[in-house]
Every structure is written in C-alpha cells, then in structure tokens.
Amino acid sequence: MRRDYDVTIPDMLFPTDNELEIPTLDINMQARECQIPFLCFGEQKRTYNMNGQGTLHFYTDDYRFTSVYEHPEKIFKQHRPANIVEPNFSLYNETPISFGMQALYKKRWIARAMQSRGIGVFVDLNVAQKWYQLNMLGVPRGWQAFATRGYSNRLNNLAFELSIAKDWALGKTPLFVIYGGGNECRRFAQENGCVYINPVVTTKKKLEAVKKIQEGVAFFNEEFSLKKELEKLTPFTHQIEDYSKMNKQIGENKESLSENE
Structure with a gap:
C-alpha cells in the first residue's frame, strides 16, 4: 500500500527510445x-x-x-x-x-x-x-x-x-x-x-435494486433478513x-x- 507520496512534481523530460521523443515507460x-x-x-x-x-x-x-x-x-x-x-x-x-x-x-x-x-x-x-x-x-x-x-x-x-x-x-x-x-x-x-x-455506476444501480427488493420481503424474525449482509456490500464488492x-x-x-x- 502506497503512503509516501510527494505533493509536487517538477516539469521534466523523461528518457525516450523513439525518434518522436515520446517518454518511455518504466x-x-x-x-x-x-x-x-x-x-x-x-x-x-x-x-x-x-x-x-x-x-x-x-x-x-x-x-x-x-x-x-x-x-x-x-x-x-x-x-x-x-x-x-x-x-x-x-x-x-x-x-x-x-x-x-x-x-x-x-x-x-x-x-x-x-x-x-x-x-x-x-x-x-x-x-x-x-x-x-x-x-x-x-x-x-x-x-x-x-x-x-x-x-x-x-x-x-x-x-x-x-x-x-x-x-x-x-x-x-x-x-x-x-x-x-x-x-x-x-x-x-x-x-x-x-x-x-x-463500472461503478452499474454496480450502484444493481445494489440499490437488490436493497429495494429486500425491503419488500415479509419476514417474522431477523434470521431471514438480508439487511445485515447487504449493509456489508459496496459498489466495489463485485x-x-x-x-x-x-x-x-x-x-x-x-x-x-x-x-x-
């Protein structure tokens, strides 16, 4: 995990391997x-x-x-x-x-x-x-x-x-x-x-749709409720x-x- 980022970057030329002087990646x-x-x-x-x-x-x-x-x-x-x-x-x-x-x-x-x-x-x-x-x-x-x-x-x-x-x-x-x-x-x-x-916009819509379905399910106790599991999900989970x-x-x-x- 990266943590040691500098906050500025100088204007510079990087090494190149081509005649058009496009920078060469490391x-x-x-x-x-x-x-x-x-x-x-x-x-x-x-x-x-x-x-x-x-x-x-x-x-x-x-x-x-x-x-x-x-x-x-x-x-x-x-x-x-x-x-x-x-x-x-x-x-x-x-x-x-x-x-x-x-x-x-x-x-x-x-x-x-x-x-x-x-x-x-x-x-x-x-x-x-x-x-x-x-x-x-x-x-x-x-x-x-x-x-x-x-x-x-x-x-x-x-x-x-x-x-x-x-x-x-x-x-x-x-x-x-x-x-x-x-x-x-x-x-x-x-x-x-x-x-x-x-895309995140797609996963967000799917997650919201599943949560709406769960809200409409009739149940008599917490054992059937998926609310706790759904709360663990984020748009990035899948x-x-x-x-x-x-x-x-x-x-x-x-x-x-x-x-x-």
Missing part, C-alpha cells in the same frame, strides 16, 4: 494486479482518497481530465491510487497525426510521471485503429499490463487489442483489463482469460470479474495431464 513499474476499487477520474469527490489501493482510470469525456497534464498532482495528491490506466485522450481515425501525437505524448508523460511517484501503470489500448501502432511508442517490449474500454459493437477491435497485448508481452500472459461493455464483453473476457470491470486466473488454472491442468500421459 517496465518495472507496470501494474501487477487489478484490485478494487476501479474508479473513474471525476467519478468520486475530488478529495476521495484511495489510500494506495485500487486503480484510477480515465474512460470518460476528455474535458474532465485535460487539466491533469498541467496538474498531475490531482492524481497522486488527491486520490493516491496504487495504479492508473493511462489517460484516454480521444484519438479517432479522423484525427490528424500531427494533432494526435500531442495527445499521445501527454498520456505517456502522465503515466511516466506517476511511475516516478511509485504508481503502477496499465497501458491504454482504447484508440481508433489508425493509431494502434503509434499508440505503442514508448511502451517497452515485454510489457504485460493493458486496459481498454469495452463496446458491444467493437468486439473485433477488442480482439485486435488483445492480440497487440499478447504480442507485446513476448510470450507471457498479459494482464488484460476490459472496462464495461455489457454481456458481450464479459463473455469475451471469460473466453479469453481477461479481467472484466463492472466490481471485478477476474477470468485470467481461471484460464491459468485450466492451462496448468492441461500441462499436468500431458505430463502424466
């Missing part, structure tokens, strides 16, 4: 696990302290986080997450390369700056297909932690983004996180050993559905069976 400071809460920047109060736990992401409208480049302390001073997903500055197929490269520089600079403060990073893969290759500038080969936003009508893109993650991981199993997208994206996560994230461990176990079982044959 491979030793990639995210190692996905843990609750998985919060969107601006989703909670500005002073919400994550106390060195969970992940902060930026899958929201750009205007909500454009100030983070000028004031990165909003991440590590106000929220203090264990990990972040790189800011998802919008990059469309119609975006001119010259214009979009500034957004790429900013997302990678912010990520590298957070690494210098001990915060792990998920590389954001949620860009239009035109940007898939350029989006990997500054990401070292062997990187394993990736995240993207799920859309039920972009499953082919989701599969392509997973293939990028697998290629970049150099034979190792990537930690591939899918944020939202509903049942279609959840099924994709199950079939491909990914981590599926239920936010993460980790199917990566399931696939890993299946793979280990297959290896064990082949060795015994």
Whole structure:
C-alpha cells in the first residue's frame, strides 16, 4: 500500500527510445494486479482518497481530465491510487497525426510521471485503429499490463487489442483489463482469460435494486433478513470479474495431464 507520496512534481523530460521523443515507460513499474476499487477520474469527490489501493482510470469525456497534464498532482495528491490506466485522450481515425501525437505524448508523460511517484501503470489500448501502432511508442517490449474500454459493437477491435497485448508481452500472459461493455464483453473476457470491470455506476444501480427488493420481503424474525449482509456490500464488492486466473488454472491442468500421459 502506497503512503509516501510527494505533493509536487517538477516539469521534466523523461528518457525516450523513439525518434518522436515520446517518454518511455518504466517496465518495472507496470501494474501487477487489478484490485478494487476501479474508479473513474471525476467519478468520486475530488478529495476521495484511495489510500494506495485500487486503480484510477480515465474512460470518460476528455474535458474532465485535460487539466491533469498541467496538474498531475490531482492524481497522486488527491486520490493516491496504487495504479492508473493511462489517460484516454480521444484519438479517432479522423484525427490528424500531427494533432494526435500531442495527445499521445501527454498520456505517456502522465503515466511516466506517476511511475516516478511509485504508481503502477496499465497501458491504454482504447484508440481508433489508425493509431494502434503509434499508440505503442514508448511502451517497452515485454510489457504485460493493458486496459481498454469495452463496446458491444467493437468486439473485433477488442480482439485486435488483445492480440497487440499478447504480442507485446513476448510470450507471457498479459494482464488484460476490459472496462464495461455489457454481456458481450464479459463473455469475451471469460473466453479469453481477461479481467472484466463492472463500472461503478452499474454496480450502484444493481445494489440499490437488490436493497429495494429486500425491503419488500415479509419476514417474522431477523434470521431471514438480508439487511445485515447487504449493509456489508459496496459498489466495489463485485466490481471485478477476474477470468485470467481461471484460464491459468485450466492451462496448468492441461500441462499436468500431458505430463502424466
């Protein structure tokens, strides 16, 4: 759990491995696990302290986080997450390369700056297909932690983004996180050993619905009441559905069976 955060960050240039001088991420400071809460920047109060736990992401409208480049302390001073997903500055197929490269520089600079403060990073893969290759500038080969936003009508893109993650991981199993997208994206996560994230707004609605049902149940004593159990639940309780461990176990079982044959 991170506690030793500095409250300021200097304007600086980070090492780069490419001609466009996009900052190179520190491979030793990639995210190692996905843990609750998985919060969107601006989703909670500005002073919400994550106390060195969970992940902060930026899958929201750009205007909500454009100030983070000028004031990165909003991440590590106000929220203090264990990990972040790189800011998802919008990059469309119609975006001119010259214009979009500034957004790429900013997302990678912010990520590298957070690494210098001990915060792990998920590389954001949620860009239009035109940007898939350029989006990997500054990401070292062997990187394993990736995240993207799920859309039920972009499953082919989701599969392509997973293939990028697998290629970049150099034979190792990537930690591939899918944020939202509903049942279609959840099924994709199950079939491909990914981590599926239920958005907080969705889990809040489900929790409120269950509580309303419980309030309408007739019972004669406290033994049947679910109130105490429901009070223990938060919008984060069932936010993460980790199917990566399931696939890993299946793979280990297959290896064990082949060795015994």
